[in-house]
Amino acid sequence: MNTIVRLCTLTILLLASGVLSATTLPGPLVDAAWLEKNLAGVTVLDVRNDIKSFTTAPTYSRNVKTGQQRLMRIGGHIPGALITSYKHVRRARLIDGNRVTRMLPDQKDFGYFMQLVGLNKDSTVVIVSKGESVGDIMMATRLYWQLKYYGQDNLAILDGGMAGWLMDKREVSTDGKRPPQGNWKITTERKELLATGDEVAAVVETGNAQLVDTRSLALYLGTYKKSYVYSKGHIPGAKPFPNEMLTYPSAPATFTPLKTLRTLAAELKIDTDKDIITYCNSGHLASGSWFIFSELMGNKNVKLYDGSMHQWTLENRPVTALKLEL
Numbered sequence: 001m002n003t004i005v006r007l008c009t010l011t012i013l014l015l016a017s018g019v020l021s022a023t024t025l026p027g028p029l030v031d032a033a034w035l036e037k038n039l040a041g042v043t044v045l046d047v048r049n050d051i052k053s054f055t056t057a058p059t060y061s062r063n064v065k066t067g068q069q070r071l072m073r074i075g076g077h078i079p080g081a082l083i084t085s086y087k088h089v090r091r092a093r094l095i096d097g098n099r100v101t102r103m104l105p106d107q108k109d110f111g112y113f114m115q116l117v118g119l120n121k122d123s124t125v126v127i128v129s130k131g132e133s134v135g136d137i138m139m140a141t142r143l144y145w146q147l148k149y150y151g152q153d154n155l156a157i158l159d160g161g162m163a164g165w166l167m168d169k170r171e172v173s174t175d176g177k178r179p180p181q182g183n184w185k186i187t188t189e190r191k192e193l194l195a196t197g198d199e200v201a202a203v204v205e206t207g208n209a210q211l212v213d214t215r216s217l218a219l220y221l222g223t224y225k226k227s228y229v230y231s232k233g234h235i236p237g238a239k240p241f242p243n244e245m246l247t248y249p250s251a252p253a254t255f256t257p258l259k260t261l262r263t264l265a266a267e268l269k270i271d272t273d274k275d276i277i278t279y280c281n282s283g284h285l286a287s288g289s290w291f292i293f294s295e296l297m298g299n300k301n302v303k304l305y306d307g308s309m310h311q312w313t314l315e316n317r318p319v320t321a322l323k324l325e326l
Helices: 002-017 032-037 051-055 107-117 134-149 161-167 197-206 217-221 258-267 286-296 308-314
Strands: 043-048 059-062 069-073 082-085 091-095 098-103 125-128 155-158 210-213 276-279 302-305
Touching (some): 032 161, 043 134, 051 082, 069 161, 098 308, 125 161, 134 155, 134 286, 197 210, 197 276, 197 302, 197 308, 210 286, 258 286, 302 308
Parallel strands (some): 043 125, 125 155, 276 302
Antiparallel strands (some): 059 069, 091 098
16 A cells, blocks of 8 residues: 555656656647646646736627627636736847847746746647737747747647637636746757848858748838838848638637648749748747748748847847849
């Protein structure tokens, strides 16, 4: 009997420490049905800007004629989820004397942030966004990219986010209890996932990789620009792959079928099997195309230009405007 007790105790301790993995992810993208079934074996990271909504009940309206409920406002979270403020996911960094905003934090800052979130080492992680728009889903892909860059392997994103979860009438919590500090550690730095400004400049000169601009065509062509980008247009030689094509336009913002994305990429003269560097204004939207090309399509030679057009134009590098390059 004592032996059985000791074995049970050891198993509990191993599970708690993450030495034993309770769940195997089916891939980098999971649906709500899979997550609900496997919730006990994963750590859910809920990433959003609107932190207040994490502990606010969702709002529904009822159709008088049919009696059906319609989701009006997303609120609450998946039971047990850890709130991850997107406002703190990225940080400003000094690069060659320039203060570049919205960047990948250094190891110390990001490791400490994820510990404050409550993440533990050896966790199987599923990232959940609000799922109301492509911008929400890109919060999930950006956090995914950063975690993978710093060594997290057991990692996936919930397709459709909280919007899909709530529209399926699955269990929701408004608990705001703060979790204990986690013990997650950075185990590596995968520099092969990151493109620097100098690397991008070399590609402009040599053409030895495909530059993919994930912004809208108006931003790509330069009819207007964001305030933190200092010149209109795109990096010379870049091909457009607008991020609004990547997901359904409203809640739940599920990913466009992979077959369709491959066809769209081919039409825009992007070879999804060759080297690719994705960029946008600040590295947020570009994480979506990185996720599609690298994780869903399986091209392991895809990099994200973290500083994107903000850093590129801050450094007074060349741009091309009013020209479509295919």
